[in-house]
Amino acid sequence: MSERAWPGADTATPGADVLTLIAEGVTRVVGFQVAAVGLVRGDELETVAVAGDEAVRGALLGSRTPLTFILAELELAERWGPLLFVPHEALPDDLHVWGWVPDTVPIDAPDAWHPMDALCAPLHGRDGELLGMLSMDVPEDGRRPGPEAQRVLAAYADQAARAALLALEREQLAEQVRLASAARQIVRNAPAHLGVDEVMGASADALMQGFRAVGAWMQIFDDDDGHGTGRIVTADQTEVSLPGRLVRVAERAARAAWTQQRVDVVSHEHPFAPVLTERDVTEIVDFLESIRVGALLFVPIGAGPEALGNLVLTRPPGAQPWSDTEREAALDIGHDLGRVVLNARSFEREHRLIEELRALDVYKGRLIATVSHELKNPLAAIVGHLEILQDEETEPLVSASVAAIDRGARRLARVADDLLLLARVGDPAHPVVPRPVDLADVVDDVLGLQGHVLTRKGIEVVVEKPDRAVVAMADLEEIERVVTNLVSNAGKYTPSGGRVTVCLAVEDAEAVLECTDTGLGISPEDQEQLFQEFFRSTNPLAQAQPGTGLGLSIVHRIVARHGGRTEVESRLGEGSTFRVRLPVAVTG
Known part of the structure; x- marks a missing residue:
């Protein structure tokens, strides 16, 4: 016996x-x-x-x-x-x-x-x-x-x-319960955020325990975009040294097995010959002997009509044969793993897309910075020569042309400055180095520079701040630009006789700065696009005001990179409130 x-x-x-x-x-x-x-x-x-x-x-x-x-x-x-x-x-x-x-x-x-x-x-x-x-x-x-x-x-x-x-x-x-538990464990341990190479590591223990296997590996085919592993990964994430021809044989066999919805046992006694040549069978059996495997269970992995890969479970020589129940459960798990692989592929595609978008964003930032920098030098020369011309006595027509050129050149210079700043605050290679910043001091400095412009326009300026200091963790220069842009914007779209109110507060762990005006207001449709680069309001009265369409984009990017939030509340004809929330500085 x-x-x-x-x-x-x-x-x-x-x-x-x-x-x-x-x-x-x-x-x-x-x-x-x-x-x-x-x-x-x-x-x-x-x-x-x-x-x-x-x-x-x-x-x-x-x-x-x-x-x-x-x-x-x-x-x-x-x-x-x-x-x-x-x-x-x-x-x-x-x-x-x-x-x-x-x-x-x-x-x-x-x-x-x-x-x-x-x-x-x-x-x-x-x-x-x-x-x-x-x-x-x-x-x-x-x-x-x-x-x-x-x-x-x-x-x-x-x-x-x-x-x-x-x-x-x-x-x-008992075997069905055991295998069903293994299948549930597989799905539970292989969440969608894993890449396809990690699926094997997440499901290997449950597979080997559920099927009483001593080894396991999984091959995932390349996807339609040419991405994927295209290789074989074992339970411990090491690569199986499978001859290249056998990799192709396994892929062909898996596609045929998925079409026929069957699971095959491969051994000396069961070489699963239906889709294999005699040479294929000989090489497979020799390979099994070389890795001391008595028999393996060959399971196709797929979803819908598509074969996505194959799962191999191994037992040593002399082990218990694979039962019909195990084969049926393995085919079900091939379906479960197929859904996991599809989810993993979707995750990988999203990850690649995010990386591509990040690379594109970096490229856009560098392009903007380069173009803006190249514009600065000739614009500086143009403005310098315009100042010389303006000092000379010229005909009225020439003087008007020089003044128009000067306005255009200075507007281009502002656009170049804004583009450079937008590129800098959007560059992940230049992170924020925050330190405590007293927002009341920033507001005072900005109003000291812009207050006379608002007053000359007939706009009342009101500052509301609490008794205690409102201190945020921020970059001083960038926060000054935020306050400058908000106050400038409020004054630009508020008519004479109106009011601009700057309010400071501390709410929970946030330092809050509000800039409220009684100006034109913003429609709900425009509010959805308000922080996009180069967006200009569809309101004809607003379009009549000069601007680059970059001010609020710069505000939004600066606040976001500080870990804060930008909020807006507005109604047409009643004015707007822009609210900036920044991390509050912890004082001892």
């Missing part, structure tokens, strides 16, 4: 305790020293219950014997009702010897039991299929059992058949 135990396998069979009781009944009641019950596992018989001394149990329990050996011997048996008896004298000299052979000497009697005698009862299911075998050996009296003993053994055989059916049903149910 070929006795094989798979290291790491769980040999406990649901219902084995009942089968053991039946075997023990045979030894006690009928008088046999050894009784055993085996269950069919694919094309082998596995001994799952043994009654007898510890030496016998150790020799038989968990052993596996090819059914072909057993059925060949049973062809020689005498039928005793449900029992089959094979006398030693009927055995040919060249018959393959299987199983455990007791070391006993026959008694001197015509019906003496010989060590090579065999007595068993095949256990059949409801449809007549072979479920297992009840075997007895070494009768206590040394004789072959008579009619009465045969009748009792037949009764035990009937009980053993029922118990075997129950045991197999319980085993199948």
